[in-house]
Amino acid sequence: MNTASRLLLFATGLILVFGLMFLAGRALVPESTVATWTRQAEESSAAHEETMAPELHTGGSHEGAEAGGPAIGGLSLEEDGYRLGPIEAPEQAGKPGELSFRVYGPEGKPLTDFAVAHEKQLHLIAVRSDGSGFQHLHPEPDNPTGNWSVPVTWPRGGTYRVFTDFTPAGEPGRNLVLGRNTEVAGKVTPVPRPLSSRDTVDGFSVSIDGKFEAGESEPLTVTVTRGGQPETRLQPYLGAYGHLVALREGDLAYLHVHAEAGPEEHGSDEGGHSHAEPEAGPEIRFVAEPPTPGRYLLYLDFKVEDRVHTAEFVLEAK
Ligand SMILES: [Cu+2]
CATH class of the missing domain: 2.60.40.10 (Immunoglobulins)
Known part of the structure; x- marks a missing residue:
């Protein structure tokens, strides 16, 4: 037997052994575990592709974008080490006041450097949990404290979700949307939201x-x-x-x-x-x-x- 044939035989043997191991794995490991492995493998290859791809990354949620799905954000007050601190805001409906907060960077310090996106460093969206009372505001930064503030009046009582939409400076494409609730006293009557185009x-x-x-x-x-x-x-x-x-x-x-x-x-x-x-x-x-x-x-x-x-x-x- 010459060297080439011996190598071929060896390779065939290896394939056979791995094939059997794979089959055994299938038989012994629960389907759910296999599904997790497969998903992890897919995710890591997707993540790899992303680092190779030159396109701008535009998602709030990196997970969604990595999996190739739509980008969503705003469901957490923290993402990638960036954190939205407590919201100070008027506690009564109908009373003019000031809304203020800080955003903290991965080192735990208030973030003061933001990239301009859509003409602003930071966009703030506030809406009651039923979707009523939408406000799109542009707070002003107070550097070096990292405090952001903007005048606000809550139309009615209820739980309001405050979203901060921003991109840290020096991290092009890393658009983050952090969300946090704030409570407003007052009578709460949910507003019906029928389908409407x-x-x-x-x-x-x-x-x-x-x-x-x-x-x-x-x-x-x-x-x-x-x-x-x-x-x-x-x-x-x-x-x-x-x-x-x-x-x-x-x-x-x-x-x-x-x-x-x-x-x-x-x-x-x-x-x-x-x-x-x-x-x-x-x-x-x-x-x-x-x-x-x-x-x-x-x-x-x-x-x-x-x-x-x-x-x-x-x-x-x-
Ligand atoms: Cu805006």
């Missing part, structure tokens, strides 16, 4: 259309009209013609919804150069990916005549 706000009629399916990344189109006429005087707000926040009903998981847009996509002049402005309405396009079936509460901020208006929708993902 249309809203009327400050004289504007706003509708939202598109496929909205669990696990699918699909475009959503918002159309703004006033007095039956298309509204074409939308003004840029936070770097786009609209800003959409989507929360999952039940746990208020915070979904990242991205404005699809971009001047390049709208203007295509012959010179190959495109300096056309994106259209200022009546349509605004977004891409959303609901992670699970169920209902989602959507809040669209748009700006006309220097005023920001918020339209609200409730969509069901199949």
Whole structure:
């Protein structure tokens, strides 16, 4: 027998032995354990792919993004060592006051360096647990203490979820959404939230259309009209013609919804150069990916005549 044949025989033997071990493993180890191993292997390979991939990572939840699923955040006050400290806020409904907090970095010190995203270092969303009383605020930082504050008035009593949406400086792509509850005294009457893809706000009629399916990344189109006429005087707000926040009903998981847009996509002049402005309405396009079936509460901020208006929708993902 020559060397090559001997090696071949050896290799065949190895394959046979490993094959038998694999079969034995299958037979002796419970299915659930095998499933865990398989999942861990898939996760680690996905994580590896992510480090290789050059694209911007845009998720609040890294786990979701690593598994290739939709990115959600806001379910925890801590992520990747970053922590949202206690919220100081008015305890009574209807009383103007100040909301303040600190964000702590992985070393436990108040974080003072934030990257600007959508024109701000930090975006704050507050909403009551039933989805009512939505507010989108921009607190001011007080450095070097790391304290953030913003005036606030709670419309009604109840439990409010406060989301801080930010990207630590020097960590491009690491967008974090940390959430924390705060209690407000006052009578609590839950507000019913029927399904609705249309809203009327400050004289504007706003509708939202598109496929909205669990696990699918699909475009959503918002159309703004006033007095039956298309509204074409939308003004840029936070770097786009609209800003959409989507929360999952039940746990208020915070979904990242991205404005699809971009001047390049709208203007295509012959010179190959495109300096056309994106259209200022009546349509605004977004891409959303609901992670699970169920209902989602959507809040669209748009700006006309220097005023920001918020339209609200409730969509069901199949
Ligand atoms: Cu904001």
